[in-house]
Amino acid sequence: MRPTTAALWAAVMLVGLQQLASLAASPDSRVDCSSKNLSSVPRDLPQEVEFLDLSCNHIKQLHRGDFRNTTLLRSLNVSWNGLEEIDPGTFSDTPLLEVLDLSHNRLKNLSGQRYLLHTGNLLTLNLTWNSFLTMTLGSAFTSLVRLERLALGAKNISMDDFKNIAGAKLQTLTLCLGDELGYEAGSLKDVHALRLQIASTSGKLVDDYLYADALSLFDEVELMNMTGGYRELSEQLSQRIEIHTSHLYLTNILIHWQDLTHYVNVILRTSITHLCFSDMAMSRLPQVDTDVTKKSKMKSFSGRRVVVKSFLFSQEAVYNFFINMPVESLAITETSIIHMTCPKSQSPILQLDFSYCALSDSIFSRVEGQQTLECQNLGNVRKLILVGNNLKNLQFLSKRVQYMKSLQHLDLSLNSLIYEGLEECVWPPNITNVSLSSNRLTHTVFKCLTKGIETLDLQNNQVSVIPSSILKLGNLSSLNLNANRLRDLPVCDGFPILNQLLLRSNSLHAPFVNKLESCPKLKTLDVGNNPFTCTCALRSFIHLGIKSERKSHPGIELLGWPLDYYCTYPEDVRDTILKDILIPDVTCNVAILAVTILCPAVVVIVAVVILCHRFDVPWYMGMIWQWTRAKHRARTRQVRPEDLVGVEFHAFVSYSQHDTDWVHNSLLPNLEGPAGGLRICLHEKSFVAGKTVIENIMGCVGKSRRSLFVLSAHFVKSEWCHYELYFASHQQLALGSDSIVLVLLEPLPQYTIPSKYNQLKSMMGRHTYLEWPQDMAKHRLFWANLRAALQADLPDVPVTEIEE
Numbered sequence: 097m098r099p100t101t102a103a104l105w106a107a108v109m110l111v112g113l114q115q116l117a118s119l120a121a122s123p124d125s126r127v128d129c130s131s132k133n134l135s136s137v138p139r140d141l142p143q144e145v146e147f148l149d150l151s152c153n154h155i156k157q158l159h160r161g162d163f164r165n166t167t168l169l170r171s172l173n174v175s176w177n178g179l180e181e182i183d184p185g186t187f188s189d190t191p192l193l194e195v196l197d198l199s200h201n202r203l204k205n206l207s208g209q210r211y212l213l214h215t216g217n218l219l220t221l222n223l224t225w226n227s228f229l230t231m232t233l234g235s236a237f238t239s240l241v242r243l244e245r246l247a248l249g250a251k252n253i254s255m256d257d258f259k260n261i262a263g264a265k266l267q268t269l270t271l272c273l274g275d276e277l278g279y280e281a282g283s284l285k286d287v288h289a290l291r292l293q294i295a296s297t298s299g300k301l302v303d304d305y306l307y308a309d310a311l312s313l314f315d316e317v318e319l320m321n322m323t324g325g326y327r328e329l330s331e332q333l334s335q336r337i338e339i340h341t342s343h344l345y346l347t348n349i350l351i352h353w354q355d356l357t358h359y360v361n362v363i364l365r366t367s368i369t370h371l372c373f374s375d376m377a378m379s380r381l382p383q384v385d386t387d388v389t390k391k392s393k394m395k396s397f398s399g400r401r402v403v404v405k406s407f408l409f410s411q412e413a414v415y416n417f418f419i420n421m422p423v424e425s426l427a428i429t430e431t432s433i434i435h436m437t438c439p440k441s442q443s444p445i446l447q448l449d450f451s452y453c454a455l456s457d458s459i460f461s462r463v464e465g466q467q468t469l470e471c472q473n474l475g476n477v478r479k480l481i482l483v484g485n486n487l488k489n490l491q492f493l494s495k496r497v498q499y500m501k502s503l504q505h506l507d508l509s510l511n512s513l514i515y516e517g518l519e520e521c522v523w524p525p526n527i528t529n530v531s532l533s534s535n536r537l538t539h540t541v542f543k544c545l546t547k548g549i550e551t552l553d554l555q556n557n558q559v560s561v562i563p564s565s566i567l568k569l570g571n572l573s574s575l576n577l578n579a580n581r582l583r584d585l586p587v588c589d590g591f592p593i594l595n596q597l598l599l600r601s602n603s604l605h606a607p608f609v610n611k612l613e614s615c616p617k618l619k620t621l622d623v624g625n626n627p628f629t630c631t632c633a634l635r636s637f638i639h640l641g642i643k644s645e646r647k648s649h650p651g652i653e654l655l656g657w658p659l660d661y662y663c664t665y666p667e668d669v670r671d672t673i674l675k676d677i678l679i680p681d682v683t684c685n686v687a688i689l690a691v692t693i694l695c696p697a698v699v700v701i702v703a704v705v706i707l708c709h710r711f712d713v714p715w716y717m718g719m720i721w722q723w724t725r726a727k728h729r730a731r732t733r734q735v736r737p738e739d740l741v742g743v744e745f746h747a748f749v750s751y752s753q754h755d756t757d758w759v760h761n762s763l764l765p766n767l768e769g770p771a772g773g774l775r776i777c778l779h780e781k782s783f784v785a786g787k788t789v790i791e792n793i794m795g796c797v798g799k800s801r802r803s804l805f806v807l808s809a810h811f812v813k814s815e816w817c818h819y820e821l822y823f824a825s826h827q828q829l830a831l832g833s834d835s836i837v838l839v840l841l842e843p844l845p846q847y848t849i850p851s852k853y854n855q856l857k858s859m860m861g862r863h864t865y866l867e868w869p870q871d872m873a874k875h876r877l878f879w880a881n882l883r884a885a886l887q888a889d890l891p892d893v894p895v896t897e898i899e900e
């Protein structure tokens with residue numbers, strides 16, 4: 097058991113390694129050895145080669161074992177080699193071979209191509225341009241059961257030549273035939289192919305039986321490389337009663353105008369339903385109109401890459417021939433026609449395609465004198481395709497098609513259309529599907545649309561905004577504005593049933609999702625590849641994207657999410673997909689932001705207020721303020737020395753008898769003693785006998801630098817004290833406003849002061865006073881302040897010490 101497992105494991109490893117190797121060497125799967133002057137298959141081809149091109153060398157022979165080492169070969173091109181012989185075992189090592197091109201060689205006998213026995217997987221086999229005399233396919237062809245495209249060429253084709261491929265269901269059988277062809281009627285009856293291509297190697301191919309068989313056996317017949325023989329073909333076609341072929345192609349042909357028109361007229365009378373010319377060169381073009389068959393079973397006519405070989409001819413005659421064709425679908429594409437005329441009578445054409453021509457704004461119209469006559473004979477046209485022309489003015493175009501009453505589908509992509517918004521557009525009423533992509537239209541285009549429009553493609557224009565005052569497009573369900581210049585999502589007021597809105601590659605920075613509320617029917621939205629700015633404004637949009645990811649979610653499907661949605665700004669998140677961007681709520685929501693900032697602020701303020709209140713900060717502040725003022729005053733205001741003559745005391749103290757205790761026990765010890773060093777005059781202490789109280793007081797005031805009033809309810813009641821104040825206020829004039837100091841012993845609201853004491857009232861209003869604090873802790877500061885207010889240099893203790 098164990099060795100088996102090990103072996104298995106090793107095998108798995110080996111296979112894995114081989115696969116790795118083949119992956120790494122994938123460029124080697126395609127090897128181009130064309131035009132290398134090789135005379136044999138190279139020996140050093142990489143083993144992995146799948147596509148090998150050995151064309152244009154001189155490999156004369158292919159041998160068994162030439163491809164022994166290239167077992168993965170799928171496509172081999174040995175054309176243009178002068179190859180004469182291929183060994184029957186050549187391809188026994190390349191079972192995967194699908195494409196084998198052996199054209200332009202010198203192989204001789206189609207019955208003898210025995211190497212084909214080993215190429216059972218072939219899809220495409222090209223054996224044209226060899227030296228085959230007869231088309232007799234050997235029995236080896238029976239092994240090509242998967243074959244889809246077979247290309248052959250020989251001089252003679254006879255009955256039973258193809259019986260060995262009767263079992264293959266071919267897509268295309270290509271026969272490259274020269275003009276000396278010997279064709280036996282009915283030879284092609286064994287072939288089962290959808291399309292028969294007959295390429296003329298000489299340019300001229302005249303074989304009635306071949307044409308007859310082609311037209312009666314194959315759905316699609318393509319005649320290639322013809323420069324003549326049209327008369328015979330036309331005759332053949334007109335004589336035949338029964339034609340099986342529905343699609344007839346003429347490719348790479350050179351034809352006279354007369355032959356072409358004759359030929360087309362003949363075909364119009366047959367049962368062929370689709371006629372297609374491509375790579376056609378027309379010569380001998382007409383000067384006058386050519387008649388065209390009036391009635392036909394033909395459904396479509398198309399001309400692709402048509403060129404003219406004449407210079408002098410009537411363009412109108414050429415256009416007239418084509419536009420008057422009685423077909424349902426007319427297409428002339430990749431052809432440099434500059435105008436198209438109007439049919440002579442009401443045309444049965446349902447679909448017109450003039451893609452990639454050179455048509456101008458005058459299309460279908462005719463100028464007569466000063467007037468432009470609009471075409472009225474294309475009333476059945478439902479679909480008009482004018483992609484890639486030279487159209488310039490959308491309003492003119494609306495005039496050109498105004499009588500196409502059945503027009504539903506209009507494609508004007510890839511022109512240079514503009515609309516200036518001045519003149520009214522006159523579209524026919526039934527247009528539902530309009531493509532105006534890749535033009536130069538701006539927002540004014542919304543004024544030039546029809547009401548019934550359902551699908552509107554404005555891709556790759558210059559629309560920067562959808563005007564709010566547009567015509568109501570009540571049936572518009574799909575609006576493509578990819579690659580324009582929009583800066584925000586539009587409002588759907590103008591298109592209430594909009595289902596699909598494409599805004600890829602515009603200039604949307606931060607789509608305002610709320611606008612989508614006006615689009616109740618919106619199912620599909622594409623805003624990919626816009627320059628998103630990943631800031632708060634984008635959050636609702638990111639949310640929309642994430643929501644759309646959920647399959648069960650019934651809302652809007654966001655196309656291209658998440659890979660096509662990435663930030664362009666700010667720099668640090670550039671190219672990050674929106675889905676991976678996280679924009680926190682806090683930074684965006686104003687309310688939350690306010691709360692997060694304001695809350696702490698409020699807390700701090702409240703705390704400060706509480707703390708202030710708790711520790712009487714305002715009182716301290718007031719005290720400090722007073723103290724600094726006092727200091728400042730002391731420094732700046734200098735009293736002239738002569739004014740201080742006779743002044744003995746720093747202060748005279750006036751107080752009510754009721755406050756005597758405080759004055760004696762608190763005030764005086766703090767002012768006079770060693771702590772204060774001030775001299776205080778109390779009228780009872782410095783009382784001079786023999787003088788009246790008034791005289792004593794007057795004396796005291798006169799000898800003091802300042803007057804200190806201890807204010808309390810009692811003081812206010814005392815007339816006496818009022819007088820003292822009166823004197824003091826007079827003296828104040830002499831010694832400056834700082835000569836009066838008020839101490840408020842208890843709160844003394846203004847109303848408690850009788851109105852007659854104007855003096856006191858005004859003084860209390862003017863002077864800032866010192867308040868006696870109840871809190872013991874604050875007393876020290878109070879005293880310091882009071883002392884500072886009273887401090888002054890007095891002349892009496894030695895006079896010489898008075899400043900300076």
Ligand SMILES: *[C@@H]1O[C@H](CO)[C@@H](O)[C@H](O)[C@H]1NC(C)=O
Pocket residue numbers: 133135
């Ligand atoms: C091609 O190869 C042949 C011999 O195989 C040689 O004679 C000839 O000169 C070569 N031609 C070129 C262009 O190399």
Ligand SMILES: *[C@@H]1O[C@H](CO)[C@@H](O)[C@H](O)[C@H]1NC(C)=O
Pocket residue numbers: 138139140141161162163164165
């Ligand atoms: C195949 O490969 C072997 C060894 O690499 C080499 O000797 C031999 O010539 C090669 N054969 C062919 C036909 O390339």
Ligand SMILES: *[C@@H]1O[C@H](CO)[C@@H](O)[C@H](O)[C@H]1NC(C)=O
Pocket residue numbers: 130151152173174175176195197
């Ligand atoms: C083989 O090469 C020739 C010449 O290079 C080229 O024309 C032809 O298309 C090639 N065949 C295939 C099947 O690619």
Ligand SMILES: *[C@@H]1O[C@H](CO)[C@@H](O)[C@H](O)[C@H]1NC(C)=O
Pocket residue numbers: 205206207208
């Ligand atoms: C062609 O090949 C077949 C079978 O290999 C053979 O019978 C026949 O004689 C060959 N014909 C010619 C002309 O070589």
Ligand SMILES: *[C@@H]1O[C@H](CO)[C@@H](O)[C@H](O)[C@H]1NC(C)=O
Pocket residue numbers: 175197199200220221222223245246247270
């Ligand atoms: C041979 O035919 C195939 C398929 O019909 C085609 O792709 C290829 O180009 C042809 N080879 C040449 C040299 O024309």
Ligand SMILES: *[C@@H]1O[C@H](CO)[C@@H](O)[C@H](O)[C@H]1NC(C)=O
Pocket residue numbers: 229230251252278279
């Ligand atoms: C080819 O056909 C012609 C006329 O049908 C005939 O004369 C000729 O012998 C044929 N050639 C061959 C090789 O079958």
Ligand SMILES: *[C@@H]1O[C@H](CO)[C@@H](O)[C@H](O)[C@H]1NC(C)=O
Pocket residue numbers: 272295296297298299300321323
């Ligand atoms: C087309 O016909 C010309 C002759 O008119 C010829 O030289 C050319 O090889 C032909 N081309 C093909 C693909 O048959």
Ligand SMILES: *[C@@H]1O[C@H](CO)[C@@H](O)[C@H](O)[C@H]1NC(C)=O
Pocket residue numbers: 501502525526
């Ligand atoms: C236009 O459309 C309406 C409704 O679809 C239809 O009844 C009417 O026949 C159409 N007009 C033409 C001219 O086709």
Ligand SMILES: *[C@@H]1O[C@H](CO)[C@@H](O)[C@H](O)[C@H]1NC(C)=O
Pocket residue numbers: 505507529530531551
């Ligand atoms: C409208 O035109 C576009 C582009 O030609 C086409 O893909 C689409 O299917 C059309 N829609 C309708 C409803 O005809």
Ligand SMILES: *[C@@H]1O[C@H](CO)[C@@H](O)[C@H](O)[C@H]1NC(C)=O
Pocket residue numbers: 547548549570571
């Ligand atoms: C919108 O479509 C409905 C139903 O197809 C139709 O009846 C109506 O006329 C259309 N509206 C316009 C303005 O064409």
